Amino acid sequence: MKVVLPDNSELELPAGATGLDAARAIGPKLAEQAVLVRIDGRVQDVRLPLADGEKIQFLTTRDKLDPDALSVLRHSSAHLLAEAVTRLYPGVKLAIGPPIENGFYYDFDFPEPIREEDLEKIQAEIDRELAEGREWSRREISRDEAKELFAPDPYKLELIDTAEGDISLYTQGNFTDLCRGPHLQDSKPIKALKLTGLAGAYWRGDEHNKQLTRIYGTAFFDPKDLDAHLERLEQARERDHRRLGTQLDLFHLEDHSPGSPFWHPKGMVIWNELEDLRRSENLRRGYLEVKTPLLYDEQTYETSGHLQNYEENIFWVHSHGESDRRMALKPMNCPGHMLLFGSRLRSYKDLPIRFAESSTLHRDEKGGTLHGLLRVKHVTQDDAHIFVTPEQIEDEIFGCLDYASYLYDLFGMSARFELSTRPEKKLGTDEEWDFTEGALRAALERRGIDYDLNEGDGAFYGPKIDLHMTDVLGRSWQMGTIQLDSQMPQRFGLTYQGADNEEHHPYVVHRALLGSLERFMGILIEHYAGAFPFWLAPVQVRVLPVGESHFPAAQDLTQRLREAGYRAESAEPTETIGKRIRAAELEKIPVTIVYGDRESDESLAVRERGGEQSTLSLEDLLARLATL
RNA sequence: GCCGGAGUAGCUCAGCUGGUAGAGCACCUGAUUUGUAAUCAGGCGGCCGUCGGUUCGAGUCCGACCUCCGGCUCCA
Incomplete structure (x- = not known):
C-alpha cells in the first residue's frame, strides 16, 4: 500500500503498516521523535495501522506548541499521575484522566481524603517516574477480557459498558489503564510536568453521583513553555477585574451583602455611560422605558411559574405583621412587564410593543457560585420584553441581533452566539417549535451571524439565542440572551385584539443584550485591562x-x-x-x-x-x- | 450544595515548632518648589473574619459559622 507525505511524495509500505513503520521508513530520527500521525485533519496514535492512500503528516517533539501534540503529551502525563497515585495510595479507584486546554486532570476515588500537601508527594513520585523513564505499549482486547481485567474498578467497568468501538489498553511500567489513546511512545518528551491543583468533581459530571477527587496538572515539551505558561497566568491575574476594581477604585464587595457590589464614584461613571448608551439607543430603536416594582406577592410568581421553577433563588420579604401575604424581590422583570402589558386593552396595531427597563433584580445564588462581578446576587439587567404577533417574530429577533452586534462592536468585543433549541421537557407542539426555532434561525442567518447550535438547551417555553464572552482566565460567561416565549403571556392571560376582531395571545421576546450590567462591567474591565477608552474613562x-x-x-x-x-x-x-x-x-x-x-x-x-x-x-x- | 485552599493595617503581603504584631505602598506632618513613571525625614494606623474550646499564655492548636479564592454542580 501507499501513503502520501506532506510534500506529496508517495511512500510504499507493506499492508497493515503502522504510523511508526512509516516513520521508520522515512528515517530513524523521525521514528524516535514521532508523537502523533495527522491524517486528513484527524489525529491517530503512531502505533495504529495506516490505510492505503492516506495523506499523513507526523507531529514530532518539535511541534511543541501544537495543540494535538500537547494533548498527547498531557494525556500520557495523566497516566503517569495515575501510576504514581496508584502506587502511593493502595485501594484508590481510577475514573478518567483526559487532557484539557492548558493541561490535564485525573479523577480518583481515594479511600481516605487527600489534601493539597499530598500533591508534593505525588509530584515527587512522578518526577521519579520521569527520571526512570516510561514506555507506553498499546493492546486491544475484547470487552469480556476488559471486564475481567478491571473487575475491581467500578468506574472502569462502567466505561467499558458505555465505550464505543474496540477496547484498548495502554501500559507503562507496571501500570495499565483502559484508554482509547493516543499516547507518546515514551516519557522522554515530557520535559516539564507540574501538578497544579486539587478539586472535587462528580463522576460523569452529575451531582447525584459520587464526588471524586480531581488532580489537575500541566505538561510541556520544553520547560521554557511551562515558564511562559505560568507567566501568562500571572499576567492574566494582573487584569482580573477583581484586582483592577480595587486598584482603580471602581467597586468593592463586602461580607455584609455578599454578591452585591458597592459602586464607587469612578465605577459609577462607567456604569452611567453604559446606561446612557442603553437609553439613547433604546430611543433610537423604538423601545419604551418603563419602571415596575421590585416586590410582588406570591401569587404573581405562581402565575409566572417562577415559584415552581426558581424558588430556591428567590429572596422572600416579610412585612411587618399586618398581613400574611408573602412578598418576594423579583429575580427577573418578566412578571412586571406582563402585568403592565395586561393593564389595558391592546390592539394588533400597537404591536410590537417594546418595554425596556434596567432594573435591580435579586437572585439568591447557591453558595460557592459567586464570583466577583461575574456572578452576583444583585443583578441589573438591561432588560426588555417585546410583545409581538407571530408574523413579527423574525423581524424583532433580527432587530435584537442587530442591536447586540452594534453594542459589542462598540467595545471591540466579539461575543459567541449560541442557538438553543427545544428541550425534552417542553410546552407546546413540535409544529410550534418548528416555527419558532425557524424564526430565530432565519434572523441569525439574515444578520450574517455565525452561531453554535446547542440542541435541547432551550427554555421549556421557547428557543433562545445566547451571547457568550470569555473572561481573562478563560472561563465562559453568558452575557446577552434573546428568548422567545409563547407561554408567559398565556399564563398571565394577555391578549390583543387582532384584525379579525378576535383576541390573541401575543408572543413575547425576553431580551437582555449586555446581559447583567454587573457581569458586563466585569468583562469590560478585563477587556480593557482597566485602560478604558476615553469616552468611558472615569477621569478623562x-x-x-x-x-x-x-x-x-x-x-x-x-x-x-x-x-x-x-x-x-x-x-x-x-x-x-x-x-x-x-x-x-x-x-x-x-x-x-x-x-x-x-x-x-x-x-x-x-x-x-x-x-x-x-x-x-x-x-x-x-x-x-x-x-x- | 460539594472537594481543596485562604481570611493579619486602606492595598499587597511576612509572621517557623504557641510567649503579647511587622514590611513596602497609601495616608498625615515637616523639609524640599519640583518639567513627563517613585525627593528626603518623621508619624498615624490592627478585636490577626466571628463565636466557642484547649492552654499559665492563642494570629499561631481544635470546633462551628461567615466570607473570599481554585475547581465541580447549578445558572429562567
Whole structure:
C-alpha cells in the first residue's frame, strides 16, 4: 500500500503498516521523535495501522506548541499521575484522566481524603517516574477480557459498558489503564510536568453521583513553555477585574451583602455611560422605558411559574405583621412587564410593543457560585420584553441581533452566539417549535451571524439565542440572551385584539443584550485591562500644576475643560511632578496635562496614556479630545 | 450544595515548632518648589473574619459559622 507525505511524495509500505513503520521508513530520527500521525485533519496514535492512500503528516517533539501534540503529551502525563497515585495510595479507584486546554486532570476515588500537601508527594513520585523513564505499549482486547481485567474498578467497568468501538489498553511500567489513546511512545518528551491543583468533581459530571477527587496538572515539551505558561497566568491575574476594581477604585464587595457590589464614584461613571448608551439607543430603536416594582406577592410568581421553577433563588420579604401575604424581590422583570402589558386593552396595531427597563433584580445564588462581578446576587439587567404577533417574530429577533452586534462592536468585543433549541421537557407542539426555532434561525442567518447550535438547551417555553464572552482566565460567561416565549403571556392571560376582531395571545421576546450590567462591567474591565477608552474613562483629563504658583491656572484650565463636557480634575501639588505623572499613569488616565511656567492657552504640555507627548494650544487640545 | 485552599493595617503581603504584631505602598506632618513613571525625614494606623474550646499564655492548636479564592454542580 501507499501513503502520501506532506510534500506529496508517495511512500510504499507493506499492508497493515503502522504510523511508526512509516516513520521508520522515512528515517530513524523521525521514528524516535514521532508523537502523533495527522491524517486528513484527524489525529491517530503512531502505533495504529495506516490505510492505503492516506495523506499523513507526523507531529514530532518539535511541534511543541501544537495543540494535538500537547494533548498527547498531557494525556500520557495523566497516566503517569495515575501510576504514581496508584502506587502511593493502595485501594484508590481510577475514573478518567483526559487532557484539557492548558493541561490535564485525573479523577480518583481515594479511600481516605487527600489534601493539597499530598500533591508534593505525588509530584515527587512522578518526577521519579520521569527520571526512570516510561514506555507506553498499546493492546486491544475484547470487552469480556476488559471486564475481567478491571473487575475491581467500578468506574472502569462502567466505561467499558458505555465505550464505543474496540477496547484498548495502554501500559507503562507496571501500570495499565483502559484508554482509547493516543499516547507518546515514551516519557522522554515530557520535559516539564507540574501538578497544579486539587478539586472535587462528580463522576460523569452529575451531582447525584459520587464526588471524586480531581488532580489537575500541566505538561510541556520544553520547560521554557511551562515558564511562559505560568507567566501568562500571572499576567492574566494582573487584569482580573477583581484586582483592577480595587486598584482603580471602581467597586468593592463586602461580607455584609455578599454578591452585591458597592459602586464607587469612578465605577459609577462607567456604569452611567453604559446606561446612557442603553437609553439613547433604546430611543433610537423604538423601545419604551418603563419602571415596575421590585416586590410582588406570591401569587404573581405562581402565575409566572417562577415559584415552581426558581424558588430556591428567590429572596422572600416579610412585612411587618399586618398581613400574611408573602412578598418576594423579583429575580427577573418578566412578571412586571406582563402585568403592565395586561393593564389595558391592546390592539394588533400597537404591536410590537417594546418595554425596556434596567432594573435591580435579586437572585439568591447557591453558595460557592459567586464570583466577583461575574456572578452576583444583585443583578441589573438591561432588560426588555417585546410583545409581538407571530408574523413579527423574525423581524424583532433580527432587530435584537442587530442591536447586540452594534453594542459589542462598540467595545471591540466579539461575543459567541449560541442557538438553543427545544428541550425534552417542553410546552407546546413540535409544529410550534418548528416555527419558532425557524424564526430565530432565519434572523441569525439574515444578520450574517455565525452561531453554535446547542440542541435541547432551550427554555421549556421557547428557543433562545445566547451571547457568550470569555473572561481573562478563560472561563465562559453568558452575557446577552434573546428568548422567545409563547407561554408567559398565556399564563398571565394577555391578549390583543387582532384584525379579525378576535383576541390573541401575543408572543413575547425576553431580551437582555449586555446581559447583567454587573457581569458586563466585569468583562469590560478585563477587556480593557482597566485602560478604558476615553469616552468611558472615569477621569478623562488630569491637569498637574508643576508648582503651587501654577495651581490657579491649572484649576482654570480644568474648569474650561469641564465646561466643554469633559471629566477633568486637578489638585494642589503635594508631590513631585514625576510622582504625580506616575500616579496618573497607574490610574490609567487617558490624558495628563503638565502646567508650569512654560504653559499657556497657546501652548499646553499634553501627555497621553502610554507616554506620548505633544504641545498643543487649548483650541488644538479641544479638537484633539473630540477625536478620542 | 460539594472537594481543596485562604481570611493579619486602606492595598499587597511576612509572621517557623504557641510567649503579647511587622514590611513596602497609601495616608498625615515637616523639609524640599519640583518639567513627563517613585525627593528626603518623621508619624498615624490592627478585636490577626466571628463565636466557642484547649492552654499559665492563642494570629499561631481544635470546633462551628461567615466570607473570599481554585475547581465541580447549578445558572429562567
